[in-house]
């Protein structure tokens with residue numbers, strides 16, 4: 001926990017109320033994960049956000065998106081649904097009905113409206129969409145959303161085999177490869193534990209495999 005306390009001082013001062021709220025609302029493990037993803041997004045901004053064509057979202061917003069991305073992760077699915085239905089019902093139509101009972105697919109859209117309407121964080125549509133779609137199974141994701149999706153899994157609440165490799169590729173500047181790896185591993189893992197695999201994973205993996213033509217060993221969790 002020490003490391004994340006040191007990390008907290010790297011956030012802008014005006015994040016303090018959000019940090020206090022998250023610390024009170026979330027379990028220590030989830031809170032640390034949120035801090036780590038916020039810091040990872042600051043690092044990601046230096047790699048991806050600051051390059052031409054200039055991304056209009058500043059480093060602060062990238063860090064803030066990471067900090068608050070899982071604000072609803074530990075709520076009940078009913079609570080998530082309430083927030084989505086009240087403030088962003090169109091988001092529900094983007095989630096297959098059979099997956100609306102799963103917090104994995106519901107907490108992003110719920111968190112997105114929660115930060116706006118409960119925490120008063122009002123940023124661009126891109127900012128809120130990135131939080132809504134950070135699970136990664138959406139069409140035409142923005143650069144911010146794509147980075148949040150990958151940064152999230154470079155700082156997992158529970159370490160998994162391969163997360164260091166994912167981080168090296170991502171922070172090394174190869175976002176496409178990092179996304180492909182993460183999508184393939186996520187699909188593989190969900191299938192293993194018999195968790196519903198969002199239908200968007202398959203075409204995303206196929207499209208990126210065609211683009212990157214990875215060798216089979218690319219998908220190894222070692223290396």
Ligand SMILES: [Fe+2]
Nearest residue numbers: 069070073134
């Ligand atoms: Fe999440």
Ligand SMILES: [Fe+2]
Nearest residue numbers: 033069070152
């Ligand atoms: Fe997360």
